[in-house]
Amino acid sequence: MALIPVGHGNGPQLHRAARIEDAVHEVVERRLVKRGWEPTVIGYAGYGAPGWVRVMARVLLSRPVPKSGWWARRAASQKPQSLRGWRSFATVSQMNAPVTITAGGVDHQAVGDRGGFVDAVVPADLKPGWQTVTIQSGAGEPVEAPVQILEPGLTFGVISDIDDTVMVTALPRPMLAAWNTFVLDEHARASVPGMAVLYERLRTAHPGAPVFYLSTGAWNVAPALTRFLRRHLYPVGPLLLTDWGPTKDRWFRSGPEHKRLTLERLSKEFPQVRWLLIGDDGQHDPEIYAEFASKHPDNVAAVAIRRLSPAQAVLAGGLPSLPESDTSVSSARFGRKWLGAPDGAGLSQLLTEADLL
DSSP states (O other): OEEEEOOOOOOTTSOHHHHHHHHHHHHHHHHHHHTTOEEEEEEEEEEEETEEEEEEEEEEEEOOOOOSSHHHHHHHHSOOOOOBTHHHHSOEEOTTOEEEEEETTEEEEEEOOTTSEEEEEEEEOOOSEEEEEEEEOTTSOOEEEEEEEOOTTOOEEEEEOOBTTTBOOOTTSHHHHHIIIIISBGGGOOBOTTHHHHHHHHHHHSTTOOEEEEEEEEGGGHHHHHHHHHHTTOOOOOEEEEOOSOOSSSSSOOHHHHHHHHHHHHHHHOTTOEEEEEEETTSSHHHHHHHHHHHOGGGEEEEEEEOOOHHHHHHTTSOOOOTTTTSOSBOTTTSSEEEEESSHHHHHHHHHHTTOO
């Protein structure tokens, strides 16, 4: 069995904020374990190619669920609670949790990081398409996680932002974004008009093409995002999110840096794939995508930007600035199609003109 060390440890190289966070976390975790709380694995959708697979999960501590008796009958009879966003953040992870990953019938040992996250690349002989791997922590129940294995000859894929690209979040408006994220019931979250239809058309036009959802959102909301995408009929695809809070070298993680590093990683993992990059002009997507297109022109099929309304753009810090944002002409700077429209229907028309639909 192979050991996949993905934990970061608690050495002196950690930022002061991270050391403080870890100290508080250790106290809380120790008390919950004494009260009988047990490790529970949350498996996220992963991806890979023939010969390897990237497995992502998180180990949380959860209250033991009674299997019989009055408490079990009471829990079964209770109505489902309102799925408000703050509940996703009311969790306690298990630091540096050891896990066993079973992929292709072979066990691999891995260790989570200080936030309980497991992100490991393991060798696996899996067929192209959607497959499953099993993840287990200690004596806890094993869980299955889906993984998408890309075809060796695949040459097209989609990388999409989430907030204000497929889901209305209003990130340029902090108070409204906070309300939508923490207070609003998840069933009330709205889809950006026309985007689900656009993604379905892309999947039909490019059979087998993966859709990766790249966001600066926290892994805490991954289950809610998965349900949202399923509810609004978006194609199933791996979520590539971040861990909120202090990191090894700074007070708070950098969302743009997370996107830049992830794009670089995907370009190395799948050098033959030309990506359609989809985002919005409310945050940093145009800048990040432009940088990536300049560095990796052979890995970019086109950039499609959903333009916010003028009011949203001003609240975001100024009017949107996109190279040839409202045309389907090739940008001389990037040598690729740079498209912009306010919704999925507009982007669909421009992508059709660009021979991508």
